[in-house]
Amino acid sequence: MKKPALILVLVLVLPLAGLLSQEVLRGEVMVELEPIFGLFVEDRYPLDYDDAYIRALEEAAMFFSASIYGWSFEYEIGERARSIPEFFELSPLGQIPWGDPGLRVTHANFADMRIWVWMDYHPEESQQRRLRAWRSGNVRPMQATGHAPMGLPERLTGRLETRRTALEDAARAAVRTMLQGSERNRPKEARGYISLQGFPYYWVDAGRWACSARFLVEIIEIVPFSAY
DSSP states (O other), rough: OOOOOOOEEEEEEOOOOOEEEEEEEEEEEESSOOTTTTTTTTOOSSHHHHHHHHHHHHHHHHHHHHHTTTTEEEEOOOBBBGBBBOEEEEEEEEEOTTTOTTTTEEEEETTEEEEEEEEOOOOOOOHHHHHHHTSSSSSSEEEEEEEESSSSSTTTOOOHHHHHHHHHHHHHHHHHHHHHHHHOOSSEEEEEEEEOOSSSEEEEEEEEEEEEEEEEEEEEEOOGGGGG
């Protein structure tokens, strides 16, 4: 299966009073028209194209939101020897609402009961400033893989929630990897900001959903164990 992608496109618009550049975000989402491995059997299948487009738009809005706004995070790294559990919490900094006119389907391809949908998002000026801010300061790129359960426990009520859970676990892994590479001693806590740098790639790994994603990470506070 080919990997989804997020592409930043520079569109040049020539207004009367000079030259203005505007970024367009572009990404591809794959939607299964039939259930996979017996999952999500509570949903109506096979999906028609309209329902598939709605699911693709919902998923793309989640990814574009994570790219433009990102999250703040609080991470308690935990330590088994001290019986300190690991805790990671993400707080979204913004969201693209359903029906946002900036989100548009450009074209789609169908094969093997799957549909690959390409979409563009045209950010407003305030959103473009956020995108530029993510590429400045003490921001570092990180790539990591996260997982989510294959089944449907109560807290994972469907396809979108399962993908969100795997993506958030990948964000946790990215922050953890960054701390392991920069800190000589394991810290107790860390806080900062993280954004999605490209549409993630999902697959099945050892009975779980896996998600590989690229992020931009900014750590603003590290609390060592010695502070306690």
